[in-house]
Structures are given as structure tokens and as C-alpha cells.
Amino acid sequence: LAKTTQPISMDSYEGQEVNITCSHNNIATNDYITWYQQFPSQGPRFIIQGYKTKVTNEVASLFIPADRKSSTLSLPRVSLSDTAVYYCLVGDLGNAGKSTFGDGTTLTVKP
């Protein structure tokens, strides 16, 4: 199982870009990287997924270097409502149950 390491917490201010990095040194060839967002008292919500280089959707970008040993979730122009816990998940598509959630990064956005 690919173990992930994230910063425990980060602070930011409204309107800033936030980058959260996840380390996954033993990522396997078939593993994909997925990020989730979790608000208090709710289940996690899918944000973005990628395999290599850069992926962008309407809410975030995911940057993955060539060696794939880390990944960075980028949130543009955060607002107070982006305050949440963000989880990086590394796993093999089609191989259910073989991936693990890390402890997550608590992002606090301040006015």
C-alpha cells in the first residue's frame, strides 16, 4: 500500500492560491492519485484525480511531477467556504480496497 504524508495543517487568506502537497514515495506504477475534501460532520467529497503531469477541473488543479513521488493540489483564490480537511489517496484503479487515506491536511481560510 502506498503510504501518503501531508502537512497536518495550513492557514491561508481569502483570495489567495493554496497549494497542498502530498508525499507518496512508494507509489506503484498502476496507482492513481485522488484528492478529497471533507467538511465537519460530512463524508468526504471527490475533488480531482490524476496519474501524471497536470489535471485541471472547475475547482482545482493537480500537479504530479515526472517521478510521481509527490503531488500538489492547487486551490485558486480560496474563500472561507474552502476551510476543510483535504485528503490525498493513492491507489490502483480496478483494485478496490488497496488504497489508504492519510490523516489529511486541515486548511483554515481566514478573512
Place this chain on the structure above:
Amino acid sequence: NAGVTQTPKFQVLKTGQSMTLQCAQDMNHNSMYWYRQDPGMGLRLIYYSASEGTTDKGEVPNGYNVSRLNKREFSLRLESAAPSQTSVYFCASSEVADNYGYTFGSGTRLTVV
């Protein structure tokens, strides 16, 4: 659309009691999962069902059993609850047995005293 529905939302059990947590999804997903989340920690996989008729152990299966009742429903049973099982339990589903786009329920907060 309801997505993934979990019942109950809250439950208090005495040590040794049994109970079943229910989960149902209406997205026609093939795979379903049960996770637990302890305070300040990430999610740990208890059991999963890659497809109807199959179940497999995850990272922390001891003390739990599951039943994939049909394609929509996946239940988690605690036969003899212990204080160490105090946690928030999340059910999730995905279209196929992969890690793309899990849809999670809102959770069941279980306290064992």
C-alpha cells in the same frame, strides 16, 4: 437524488450489544465500502464489496461483518460492540471497483459505552 443514505445517524450502544448499520445507494454503483474515522484521523477501510455477491476485508475488519444484500444495499454489523469501536462510520460507493469518485454517505456516529 439521495446518493448514499446511511441509517441511523447517531447510536449509543452498551459494551457487548450488537447492531447493524445500514447503507443504500441509488446510483446503480457496483462497488460499496465501509470506512471508520476516529477523531482527528483519516478514514480506514473496514470491508468492501467490489460487486454484488462479493465482499472482502479491508485494513481493519476485526469485530465487524458485512452483507451485500443486493446491488443497492451494504450493511455493517457489530456482533459484540466494544468501546474501541466508538467512531464515525462512513459508507461509500463507486461505479466500479476503483478509487475514482467515491460517493460518501453522511456518516453514522457510534458511541460504545
